[in-house]
Every structure is written in C-alpha cells, then in structure tokens.
Amino acid sequence: MCGIMGYVGSGETVSIILDGLEKLEYRGYDSVGIATIQNGRIKTCKTAGRLATLRKMLTETGKRSGAGIGHTRWATHGRPSERNAHPHLDCNQRIAVVHNGIIENYQELREQLQKRGHIFISETDTEVVSHLIEDYYEGDLFAAVRNAVGRLRGSYALAVLSADEPDKLVVARKSSPLVIGLGAFENYVASDIPALLDKTRDIYILDDDELAEVTATTVRITKADGTAVGKEVFRVEWDAVTAEKNGYEHFMRKEIHEQPQALQETMAGRIDLERGVVVLPEVKIGREELAAIRRIQLVACGTAFHAGMVGKYIFEKLLRIPAEVDLASEYRYRQAIIGPEVLTIVISQSGETADTLAALRLSKTHGSKVLGITNVIGSSVAREADEVILTQAGPEIAVASTKAYTTQLLSLYLLGIYFAQVLGTLDDGLRQQLLAEMYLLPRLLEKTLATETKIKEFAEDFQAKESIFFIGRGLDYPSSMEGALKLKEISYINAQAYAAGELKHGTLALIEEGVPVFALATQPDLYEKMLSNIKEVKAREATVVALVNAGDYETEKSVDYALYIPKTHPFFTPILSVVPLQLFAYHVAKVRGCDVDKPRNLAKSVTVE
Numbered sequence: 001m002c003g004i005m006g007y008v009g010s011g012e013t014v015s016i017i018l019d020g021l022e023k024l025e026y027r028g029y030d031s032v033g034i035a036t037i038q039n040g041r042i043k044t045c046k047t048a049g050r051l052a053t054l055r056k057m058l059t060e061t062g063k064r065s066g067a068g069i070g071h072t073r074w075a076t077h078g079r080p081s082e083r084n085a086h087p088h089l090d091c092n093q094r095i096a097v098v099h100n101g102i103i104e105n106y107q108e109l110r111e112q113l114q115k116r117g118h119i120f121i122s123e124t125d126t127e128v129v130s131h132l133i134e135d136y137y138e139g140d141l142f143a144a145v146r147n148a149v150g151r152l153r154g155s156y157a158l159a160v161l162s163a164d165e166p167d168k169l170v171v172a173r174k175s176s177p178l179v180i181g182l183g184a185f186e187n188y189v190a191s192d193i194p195a196l197l198d199k200t201r202d203i204y205i206l207d208d209d210e211l212a213e214v215t216a217t218t219v220r221i222t223k224a225d226g227t228a229v230g231k232e233v234f235r236v237e238w239d240a241v242t243a244e245k246n247g248y249e250h251f252m253r254k255e256i257h258e259q260p261q262a263l264q265e266t267m268a269g270r271i272d273l274e275r276g277v278v279v280l281p282e283v284k285i286g287r288e289e290l291a292a293i294r295r296i297q298l299v300a301c302g303t304a305f306h307a308g309m310v311g312k313y314i315f316e317k318l319l320r321i322p323a324e325v326d327l328a329s330e331y332r333y334r335q336a337i338i339g340p341e342v343l344t345i346v347i348s349q350s351g352e353t354a355d356t357l358a359a360l361r362l363s364k365t366h367g368s369k370v371l372g373i374t375n376v377i378g379s380s381v382a383r384e385a386d387e388v389i390l391t392q393a394g395p396e397i398a399v400a401s402t403k404a405y406t407t408q409l410l411s412l413y414l415l416g417i418y419f420a421q422v423l424g425t426l427d428d429g430l431r432q433q434l435l436a437e438m439y440l441l442p443r444l445l446e447k448t449l450a451t452e453t454k455i456k457e458f459a460e461d462f463q464a465k466e467s468i469f470f471i472g473r474g475l476d477y478p479s480s481m482e483g484a485l486k487l488k489e490i491s492y493i494n495a496q497a498y499a500a501g502e503l504k505h506g507t508l509a510l511i512e513e514g515v516p517v518f519a520l521a522t523q524p525d526l527y528e529k530m531l532s533n534i535k536e537v538k539a540r541e542a543t544v545v546a547l548v549n550a551g552d553y554e555t556e557k558s559v560d561y562a563l564y565i566p567k568t569h570p571f572f573t574p575i576l577s578v579v580p581l582q583l584f585a586y587h588v589a590k591v592r593g594c595d596v597d598k599p600r601n602l603a604k605s606v607t608v609e
Contacts (some may be wrong), residue, residue, distance in 0.1 A: 002086075002100040003072035004178070005195050006159045006169050009186025009216045010065050014058055017070040020188070021051055023244075024265050029505045030080035030377070031394075034058070035087040036068035037166045042096050046085040067169055069159045069189075074394060075377040077106070078103045078123030083227035088127040090134035091118055095141075097133065100177040100191050101155035102392065106270035107281075108532040109151065125154075133160060142220075145170045149211070150224065154268050159543035160190050169214045173206040173265065180212055182205040182233065182240055193236055194244045200242070201236040213491050239266035246378020250596045252398035252490070256582050257449060262403040263575070265392035266410050271439055276432035278418040282537050283387050285343075287422050287586035293343045296323040297368070299331050299359040300347035303401040303485060307388035307408040308347055309478035310574050314416035317571075319425055328355035331362075338366035345371050345415075349396065349404040362385055373411050375404050389415060397575040398597045400489045402582050405482065406445075407534045409575050413438060437569040444566040444576060451513070451563050452587075458545075458561055459587035468493055469507070470581075471500040471537075472520035480520055481572050483581030490599045498535040513541035518584070520547045520554055522565065522573040534558055547580055549573075578605060 005023030007016045013036055021032065032054045033046030047053050051072065071086035078084035087096040103109070106125035109132060114120065118131040132151060136144040141162045149158070150250070154173035162168075171178055171189050181188035181196035181203050189212075190196050190271040196203060204219060206212060210229060213220045236579035248254035272279050294316050308325040315323040326336070328346070332355075338344070342364040348356045351374035360381065365371050370386030375393050382388045417434060419428035426434075455459035462468065468487060472480035477499045484497035498507050498518070517537045521530040535558055538544055544559040549567050556562040565576040589596050 002074050002191065003195070004068040004069070004098050004100055004157060004159050004189065004191035005071075006067075006098075006161075006171070007186070008067040008167065008169050008214055009183065009184055013065050013068040014407035015570075016188075017068050017200070018051065018055055019198070020056070020190060021070050021072050023194040023197070024072055024190075024192055025051060030075050031073045031082070031085035032071065033073075033085040033087055033098075034068060034070040035089075035098075035161055037066050037163055040163060040164045040166075040215045042089065042093055042161065044087055044089065044096065046082050046087075048080045048082055048085060050233065056464050064165055067161055068275075069096060069169065070228055071099050072185070076102060076390065076392060077125045079377060080247075084122045084124050086126060088124065088130045090130045090377045092134065095101055095130050095133050096136065097126060097130040099129060100157040102158065102173075102265055103152055104154035105149050105152070106274075106414075115249075129156075129158060136231045137162075137164075139164070141165045141168065141170050142211070145172055146211055146222075146224065146226070149174070155265065157191050160389040165219035167215055170211065171214065172211040173205070175261070175585045178206045180206065180214060182219070183190055184214050189214060192246070194550060195431050197236065202233050203236060204231045205234055213398040218230055221534065230279055241273060248589075250398065250586070252596050253586055255398055256395055256402045256579065256586065257402045258394070259406050259579065260351060260445045262391075262393045262407050263410055263442045263445060266396070267414075267439065267442075268392070270414055271435055273439060275361075276428065276435060277421055278414050279436070280389065280414065282389060283415070283417075283418065285359055285371075285387065285422075286368070289369075290419060290422055292341060293321060294341040297323040297336070297342050297363070298323065298347065299328045299344060299356060299363075300523060301328050301353055301355055303405045303482060304347040304353075304356070304408060305348060305479045306482040306485070307405055307412060308345070309460075309481070310409055310475060311345065311412040311416070313475055314571075315419070316418045318420040319423060326359075328353065328359040331359045335469050338363055338368050340367040340369075342368045343371065344368045345373065346381060346385065347373045347406070347408055348379075348381050349375050349401055350374040357384070368379060368392035371415075373408055373415075375407070380438050399602050400585070400596075406575050406578065410438075410441070413572065434571065437572060441572060441575055442570065444568055445579060447566045448576045448579045449583075451565070454561075454563060454585045455580060456587050459584065461589050462493075462516055462588050463591045465492065466494060468495045468516040469499040469511070469520065470495065470518045470520070471503065472497075473500050473533075474523045475528040475570070475574050476523055476526075476530070477576065479577045480518070480579065482578050483518060483520075483585070486585035486587065489602065491592055491594055492598050492600070494589070500530055503533055503536060508536065510542045511537050511542050515542045515544045516545070517583070518545045518547070519559070520577055521552070522547065522549050523570055525570070531555060531558065545584075547577055556573070563577060
C-alpha cells in the first residue's frame with residue numbers, strides 16, 4: 001500500500017530517500033513527504049500529489065546528511081492533503097513518524113492524548129503514534145517507541161526520527177512489511193525491497209512484533225518485550241523489476257497472495273469481538289432512516305457487479321429487505337423506479353467508473369440516498385456518494401481485479417451485519433458467530449492459497465481449450481461468474497457461467513466429450529442438487545473440475561479434478577471459493593503465453609461509457 005524509506009549515514013539523505021521512494025511508486029500513492037534534521041530541529045516537506053512535485057519543492061538536497069524518513073501515502077484516514085501526508089510530528093515537533101497500516105484504536109488513544117493536552121492537526125490515525133511516543137519519551141527513543149507500540153491495536157510498519165537523537169532511526173513492525181538495508185557506514189529502512197536494491201542487497205527482514213534501533217554502523221533488533229533477536233542477513237538476488245513484484249513473476253499473482261492481508265486491513269477497527277458488533281462510524285444511517293428503506297439497489301460493473309450479486313443475497317437474508325442488482329451500463333436506461341425509499345449502493349474499485357458514476361448521479365437526482373463502496377479515497381464515488389465505505393485493498397496494478405473483489409465482498413458482509421444490528425433483524429448469538437467466523441477469513445484464505453500447487457499441475461490440461469463452462473447454485477453462482485470473467489479476461493478462452501439449474505434449459509446442448517466444466521459445490525443446502533448437475537455433465541463425458549468444502553470426498557468420486565477450500569460458515573464461502581478460480585485463470589493464461597497483467601483491449605479504470 002504506502003511506501004516507507006529511511007536513511008541514516010553521511011550520504012545525501014534527501015536524495016537517497018527520494019530515490020528510494022521513487023522505486024516504490026509502482027505501489028500507488030496520493031501524497032508524499034519527507035523529514036530530516038536541520039540545525040537541531042526536524043524539517044518536513046509534504047504535499048498532496050506526486051513525488052516529482054516534492055522533488056521540485058526541495059532544494060540543496062545534496063548538502064543534507066544524517067538521518068531522515070520519507071513516505072508515499074495511500075489515503076485511508078482523511079483525504080489526500082498536505083495536512084494528512086506523512087511524516088507526522090508530536091506537539092513539540094521533536095519526533096517524526098511515518099506509518100503503513102491501520103491503528104484500530106486510534107480514536108480512543110486520540111481522545112486520551114487530547115485530555116493530556118496534546119493538539120492534533122490531521123485527520124489520520126498515524127498522528128496518535130507521534131504523540132504517544134512523545135508522551136513516553138524520557139531521553140530514550142527506542143524505549144519510548146517500544147512502550148508506545150504496546151498501546152497500539154492494528155497493523156503497522158513504523159519508522160521514527162527524533163531531533164534529540166539525530167544519529168538513529170527506530171522502526172517497528174506488526175502485520176505490515178518492513179526491511180533494513182545494510183551498507184558501509186550507512187543503513188537504510190524501507191517497506192519493500194525495491195527501494196533498496198540500488199544501495200544494497202544485504203537486508204534484515206523484520207518479523208511481527210519486532211523493533212530495531214538503526215544507526216549508521218549498528219542495527220539492534222529486539223522483540224516487543226525487549227528480548228534480543230539474532231537475524232540472518234538475507235541476500236537479495238532478484239533484479240529490480242522482479243523485486244517490485246516481491247519475487248512473483250506477475251503482479252496479478254502477487255495481488256492474489258496479498259488477499260489475506262487486504263482482508264485483515266479491511267476488517268481492522270470494524271469488528272469488536274468482545275461486544276460482538278460491527279463498528280462502522282463512517283455509516284451514519286440510523287434506525288429510523290433504515291427502517292424506511294423499502295428496497296436496496298446495488299449498481300456496479302464487471303467484477304464489482306459480481307460482488308453486488310453476493311450483496312443481494314446478504315441483504316435479503318439478513319435484513320429481509322428486497323434487493324436488486326443492476327449493471328450500471330443498463331441501469332440508467334431502463335427507467336428504474338428510484339426514490340427516497342430506495343437505498344442505492346454503488347461499487348467501484350477505482351471510484352471513477354463512468355457508468356457507475358452516472359448511476360450514482362441519477363439516483364441522487366431522484367432522492368435516493370447513495371452509499372459508495374470503493375478502494376480510492378478522494379475518488380469521484382468517494383466524494384459524491386452520501387456515505388462511503390473504503391475497502392483497504394491497496395493499489396491493484398494488474399488489470400484483472402482480485403484483492404479489490406474480495407475486499408468488496410467483505411465490505412458488503414460488514415455492511416449487511418451492521419444494518420441487521422441497527423434494525424435488530426439478526427439474533428445476537430448468530431451475529432456473534434458470524435463475526436467470529438469472519439475474523440478467521442484471512443487465515444482461511446491463506447490456507448486456500450495452498451490449492452495453487454494442484455491447480456498449477458493441471459492448468460496445462462486446459463491451455464488448448466477454446467471454451468470452458470462454470471456452474472454453481474446460490475452463492476456459488478456469482479463466484480462462477482467471477483471465475484469465468486477472470487479466465488476470459490486474461491487467457492482469452494471463451495468462458496461462460498451458468499446457474500447450474502439452467503443447464504437443462506439449453507446449455508446441455510453444448511456439453512460433449514472433453515468439454516471442461518468448473519463446478520462449484522460449497523453450499524450445503526444446495527449440495528444434492530448440485531451433485532445431480534455434476535452428474536448430468538459427466539454423463540455427457542465433460543471434463544469436470546469440482547470446487548468443494550474440505551471433508552467432502554463424495555464429489556471427488558464423480559469428477560476429474562477436485563479442489564478443496566477450508567470450512568467456514570456457508571455465508572462466507574464466496575470469499576474463499578473465488579481464490580482457486582483466480583489462480584486457475586492465472587495459471588491457464590500463463591501456460592498459454594498471455595500477458596497476464598495487461599490483457600489485450602482492457603484498461604484498469606473504465607472512465608468511458
């Protein structure tokens with residue numbers, strides 16, 4: 001997501017930090033800043049926008065040496081602005097902090113610190129860290145940072161600079177990457193290896209709950225409890241382009257594997273397991289207003305439309321309110337019945353999808369309240385919707401959407417449970433059970449990624465196929481549609497998805513010997529019917545790949561290949577079941593020699609109608 005670069009040594013600090021941040025631009029960002037020490041004080045330079053603008057703002061870069069930190073920010077708390085850009089300072093402007101991740105309890109800490117006289121100037125969660133370190137600082141920066149991180153809940157990669165200890169940086173990591181680069185009489189810190197490759201290839205990779213004190217000649221690493229940690233130096237053998245992909249051959253595969261982290265970030269601060277509730281302070285719709293809603297209208301395009309299809313199931317099941325899902329490109333032209341009694345939910349990864357924006361504006365002109373789900377703060381959807389839920393997927397570079405989709409699904413689950421909580425339509429015990437299951441999804445998704453080994457083995461069997469069918473029932477149907485879309489997007493195979501019960505209404509005419517069928521059977525209440533549909537296509541000698549829950553060994557007897565996802569509540573299987581479909585599309589496209597990250601004729605953000 002965001003990028004961190006830090007340096008301590010006698011070199012040209014500003015130039016070194018800017019060059020490192022430039023290597024991280026591929027990650028995406030909306031503001032940038034740097035902090036160095038001049039004449040015994042911290043000097044910051046920050047701006048909303050691009051790194052090139054910051055370079056122009058800085059002069060005499062070669063004359064500054066010592067310690068410094070820099071940051072490229074992908075906004076989560078607060079719009080992109082100079083005020084919200086990192087680094088953030090304490091009250092006395094003696095401590096500077098850059099941060100990747102989300103501090104879940106920042107509001108609670110902010111209120112406590114304000115009562116102690118601290119003055120905040122930004123809307124960010126990060127600023128509480130600089131003030132918290134200030135509160136603990138008694139001449140030992142490392143001890144102050146260690147005490148401060150003990151108060152934090154959430155995820156973080158932190159780099160901290162102090163004017164009172166100008167010859168060092170202190171860094172800390174929990175659930176967000178951080179590495180230390182080793183040089184000759186100079187050392188570096190960064191959120192990702194590419195920032196360091198033109199400086200050093202010898203690095204320490206910090207693990208969760210580790211801190212480090214970095215000077216020009218020493219690196220001291222400890223656990224959060226102060227226990228010393230002995231680290232082996234990792235020698236990076238990758239080239240720069242491979243390093244940007246963290247060792248992955250393609251951004252798409254990297255982003256598929258980033259999904260557990262993206263889910264964790266999207267949930268951060270939004271689930272209170274102790275009370276068994278969803279916390280969505282950004283959603284201001286109250287009980288009275290929600291009770292007046294007679295229909296929920298979901299509008300989106302492409303992959304986001306498939307998320308909307310899952311959303312329809314979620315809202316109707318949890319709220320018992322009718323829900324419709326429309327393609328934004330069709331919605332405007334069918335004279336839909338829109339009014340104040342309709343809640344419109346628009347879903348867009350970029351927040352700039354032209355058709356979706358047009359549908360948003362149409363809904364507002366008819367008096368419908370609009371809630372946006374998007375990945376980009378400051379986007380048109382984020383600005384124009386009445387209320388916004390930001391997914392925390394981070395930038396997607398591959399054209400085919402993966403982690404944006406699963407975080408959209410998670411956002412819809414959070415929203416559905418939150419609305420049910422407000423309306424009282426969900427039993428407290430079931431709500432708590434669902435939240436407990438939801439909290440485990442990042443871990444279960446990590447296990448789901450293990451299907452890649454088997455998928456890679458049989459992907460070559462499908463590379464020459466020109467047509468593949470995907471079938472599913474209930475919540476498996478939208479997942480089938482997303483699987484078909486991924487495959488056609490990047491492999492150029494004609495992939496079609498059908499509700500399995502529709503096979504006998506025409507599609508069976510296309511099923512013959514060797515025709516591939518990908519069958520999803522993860523819904524227990526529809527399992528027997530789905531098994532019958534699998535046997536229908538097998539009777540016509542189709543080649544069947546089945547995706548089923550762990551422990552289901554009955555289906556394997558009737559198919560050619562079986563893939564297993566971990567057991568979870570059936571309600572949440574779309575988040576897990578889509579991952580093998582993404583991997584299947586990726587590996588088939590790869591063996592066909594396709595440009596996986598940049599498929600022909602497609603663009604990442606569709607800004608034309």
